[in-house]
Amino acid sequence: MWELIRANRRKSLVLFFIMGMFLVLLGYLIGQAFKPQGGGITGVVIAIFVWFILNMISMFSGSKIMLTVSNAKEITPDVHPRLYNIVEEMRMAANLPKTPKVYIINTEAPNAFATGRTPDDAAIAVTAGLLAKLNRDELQGVVAHETSHILNRDIRFMTYAGIMLGTIVLISELYLRTLFFSSSARYRSDSKGGGQGQLIMMVLAIVMAILAPIAAQLLYFAISRKREYLADASAVRLTRYPEGLAAALEKISGSTQDIETANKVTAPMYIVNPLKKKGMKIADLTSTHPPISERIRILRSMAGGANFTSYQQAWSTVTGSPSHIIPRSGLADNESLGFRPPASGEDIEADMKQSRRDLGNLMMAVNQYTFIDCPCGVKLKVPPDYKSLQVECPRCGRIHKVSD
Amino acid sequence: MRCPVCKNPMVILELQQIEIDYCTFCQGIWLDAGELEALLGDTQQVQDLLTSFKIDDAIREKRIKCPICNKKMHKIQAGQHNPIIIDKCRIDHGLWFDSGELQQIIEMGSLHKENEILILLKDIFTNKLK
Numbered sequence: 001m002w003e004l005i006r007a008n009r010r011k012s013l014v015l016f017f018i019m020g021m022f023l024v025l026l027g028y029l030i031g032q033a034f035k036p037q038g039g040g041i042t043g044v045v046i047a048i049f050v051w052f053i054l055n056m057i058s059m060f061s062g063s064k065i066m067l068t069v070s071n072a073k074e075i076t077p078d079v080h081p082r083l084y085n086i087v088e089e090m091r092m093a094a095n096l097p098k099t100p101k102v103y104i105i106n107t108e109a110p111n112a113f114a115t116g117r118t119p120d121d122a123a124i125a126v127t128a129g130l131l132a133k134l135n136r137d138e139l140q141g142v143v144a145h146e147t148s149h150i151l152n153r154d155i156r157f158m159t160y161a162g163i164m165l166g167t168i169v170l171i172s173e174l175y176l177r178t179l180f181f182s183s184s185a186r187y188r189s190d191s192k193g194g195g196q197g198q199l200i201m202m203v204l205a206i207v208m209a210i211l212a213p214i215a216a217q218l219l220y221f222a223i224s225r226k227r228e229y230l231a232d233a234s235a236v237r238l239t240r241y242p243e244g245l246a247a248a249l250e251k252i253s254g255s256t257q258d259i260e261t262a263n264k265v266t267a268p269m270y271i272v273n274p275l276k277k278k279g280m281k282i283a284d285l286t287s288t289h290p291p292i293s294e295r296i297r298i299l300r301s302m303a304g305g306a307n308f309t310s311y312q313q314a315w316s317t318v319t320g321s322p323s324h325i326i327p328r329s330g331l332a333d334n335e336s337l338g339f340r341p342p343a344s345g346e347d348i349e350a351d352m353k354q355s356r357r358d359l360g361n362l363m364m365a366v367n368q369y370t371f372i373d374c375p376c377g378v379k380l381k382v383p384p385d386y387k388s389l390q391v392e393c394p395r396c397g398r399i400h401k402v403s404d
Numbered sequence: 405m406r407c408p409v410c411k412n413p414m415v416i417l418e419l420q421q422i423e424i425d426y427c428t429f430c431q432g433i434w435l436d437a438g439e440l441e442a443l444l445g446d447t448q449q450v451q452d453l454l455t456s457f458k459i460d461d462a463i464r465e466k467r468i469k470c471p472i473c474n475k476k477m478h479k480i481q482a483g484q485h486n487p488i489i490i491d492k493c494r495i496d497h498g499l500w501f502d503s504g505e506l507q508q509i510i511e512m513g514s515l516h517k518e519n520e521i522l523i524l525l526k527d528i529f530t531n532k533l534k
Binding site for chain 1: 405412413414415416417418419423426428431
């Protein structure tokens with residue numbers, strides 16, 4: 001497994017360094033455009049410094065920012081025991097040092113993501129809609145996929161790459177804006193003694209400021225796409241039941257709801273691109289995720305057991321591409337892992353009404369509602385900002401205390 | 405959810421697997437779309453009752469806003485004789501009943517008297533009216 005993680009990292013590192021080169025080049029050209037003597041070096045230093053600072057911030061509070069932006073709330077095992085059990089189960093299967101924190105996002109759109117710095121300090125966030133729509137096997141598939149991101153060290157790497165992309169975008173925007181707002185003044189001073197060299201530099205810097213963010217984004221997407229496949233493959237290894245994840249992906253992609261809190265930065269983290277509706281038409285090149293139908297087909301055509309070799313074979317058959325999506329070291333893994341049968345009995349889909357109510361109760365519990373069971377049969381759910389300390393049951397007139 | 409009339413946080417009452425948002429301060433009731441149907445069962449009488457709801461924006465009662473979308477709600481006339489004026493969200497988020505209005509509607513509909521939920525509802529809100 002370690003070999004695999006390292007190989008996975010090596011592959012992505014190449015793309016990551018090319019992205020870094022864009023950042024350095026951008027800094028150099030902008031610096032040079034401002035000050036032909038030695039400005040380039042200053043520009044490079046500033047660019048790297050900005051990236052470094054942003055990384056520091058994300059190192060110490062990146063996951064917190066991501067979770068806050070996504071409006072995710074942490075839950076305890078008693079709020080949703082089933083989800084917690086599954087996370088614990090997958091932690092053991094993946095041999096993680098600590099159980100990831102579990103968060104719930106209050107939205108009906110089904111989706112999930114993992115974030116954090118290290119496997120010691122990771123979090124898995126799922127939406128309330130996911131809990132309402134998936135059965136246990138499917139939920140396990142999704143949690144396994146997110147656990148794989150933690151296990152494969154994707155979470156930190158994606159944060160680094162995401163921050164680099166953000167830095168490139170930020171610097172480019174800043175430069176183009178400064179240029180726009182100071183253009184008239186610049187022309188005047190230039191006409192006195194401005195060299196042609198500086199003009200060329202300026203044009204180059206402008207071109208770079210426009211192209212670098214696009215190119216960096218493509219690289220970022222390439223990195224994240226690869227990792228999605230690998231996380232799918234690892235998820236099957238953890239659950240030994242590819243159909244669970246396949247069915248979950250099908251349900252998630254079938255949903256027409258968007259996640260209100262998702263944005264360009266957080267979108268690649270999700271198991272299924274939450275902004276799919278808006279970017280549907282753009283070519284696969286700009287997609288942060290592989291096409292879902294393809295991921296599902298690969299999972300369903302895994303015939304040789306729950307190992308990486310089997311996933312690679314299914315991948316090649318479905319995509320018709322000879323390239324390796326699983327690093328070679330993973331293919332040495334020929335451990336025969338048989339599939340397990342689907343869970344049965346209690347996990348037959350609950351009817352929609354029941355699961356909607358469960359979802360409602362769950363969100364109320366997360367949002368600190370007080371639940372009161374009145375002996376007369378009415379259940380009272382009191383919001384946290386309720387103004388009185390007591391509430392009267394409208395049916396029998398009993399007075400209940402709200403806070404404990 | 406906040407009460408669209410007095411702006412206090414509303415309590416949720418669950419009975420027979422149906423949830424009702426209820427304001428303990430002004431005794432108003434909010435029913436999400438479909439809940440009235442679920443509450444009363446899907447019978448011809450219920451359909452008749454629902455189709456008797458007519459939008460009447462000429463009514464000079466104060467307009468209140470839908471607690472979900474915050475848009476001003478329609479005034480609805482329910483029933484032919486002595487119509488009751490209730491509020492209905494323009495984009496069908498649900499219905500608002502001021503204190504006692506839901507009970508009047510239920511009585512007006514002369515629905516299945518033995519409907520368990522109906523009995524429960526009635527006794528809940530008759531108690532409040534006393």
